[in-house]
Amino acid sequence: MKNYFLFESLVEREKTAPMITAARKLIEFLGIDAPSFKGAKNDLGSEFMGLNRLKFLEHYAYNLTLASTQKRDILCIEQSSFICHAHTKEILLGDDKLRFEIAERLAKQNLSLNLDVNVLSLEQLLLEEIGAQRLASLVKNPFSNFQTALFFGSNACRAQKYCKDELVLTLLDLITLKRVQYESAYESDGFEVYPASPLLAKRLASKTMLDMFDNAADFVLTSDARSFIMFDFYQKELEKIAGREIGLSVLSLAELLLLAFGETNKKSIGLDQHKVAITLL
Missing domain, CATH: 3.40.50.11810 (Rossmann fold)
Incomplete structure (x- = not known):
């Protein structure tokens, strides 16, 4: 089985604590190697993309790069964070100009853009891996x-x-x-x-x-x-x-x-x- 990071930085985390607690318990119950994704930027929701597209892409590219450098895929326990990470990866892989611009932005944070990471939903993991x-x-x-x-x-x-x-x-x-x-x-x-x-x-x-x-x-x-x-x-x-x-x-x-x-x-x-x-x- 692959190695994962459990993405827990949900929108308004104090109101979604039950989702996080249950996900941790389920991962433990099934014996999946998925520690908490520490250092990840919190989910903004796909609505934020309409407000500031570049900031949105930079935000999620940071998480994708962070996971990739640690050779772990990202396991999302709910739809909002899953969509945002998967959509960012797809956009950047398909647009050289955008990818270069986001790479420059991440370089200022001492990160080298790396999209060699998979983003999985909980249901994908359960059926495809378990x-x-x-x-x-x-x-x-x-x-x-x-x-x-x-x-x-x-x-x-x-x-x-x-x-x-x-x-x-x-x-x-x-x-x-x-x-x-x-x-x-x-x-x-x-x-x-x-x-x-x-x-x-x-x-x-x-x-x-x-x-x-x-x-x-x-x-x-x-x-x-x-x-x-x-x-x-x-x-x-x-x-x-x-x-x-x-x-x-x-x-x-x-x-x-x-x-x-x-x-x-x-x-x-x-x-x-x-x-x-x-x-x-």
Whole structure:
């Protein structure tokens, strides 16, 4: 198995702590060589590219170079950081002029641009490195009696360029978890407009959560830190805006798999750090 760095510098890390805790536990549980990516610059989100493209590319090129020099690939536990790193690598490999400019910028930080590094999503690692057969053998608590609202978000089209939705669906099949169908699965979670209009952001998020709730989801599954923030951290505020109680637990992929693999210690999985209580245990 290859060597990795676990990218933990998520957007608004204090609000996404459960995702990080669960990812660490899952990596340990599966015996994967993926220490924390220390020294990495934090995720900015793909929205930042529209504000300052060169700064965006320099930011993620720094991480790609840092990992490459230590001969480790980058393992991203959620969609936002995965898209940003993979997109930066693709852009720089395809544009000599941009690559030269970013190389010059990194040289001022005493780094020599190096793109010889792979960027993997968690689901890619699980299915391509661990394998479906071994994962299936680890399932102790299948989710046959539950159905989830799997949220992809408005960035899903960009993400599919680097990692197919089918990988997540395969993992859900392994733990026999059904999905509800609802209209808002590919709509905005509101996060990108939050700095400009918190009220609009929460209205967008509340609309999506009501759609999930009204289609009989038992809980929400999201693979993006931004969606996790909107749906878990702000859920009580979304209820006030919607004028209705929602009360849907929000899980990351790592949390879900750990539960399926028989882990029940809420603290070690990160479930005790949620704003909305996890009621599946």
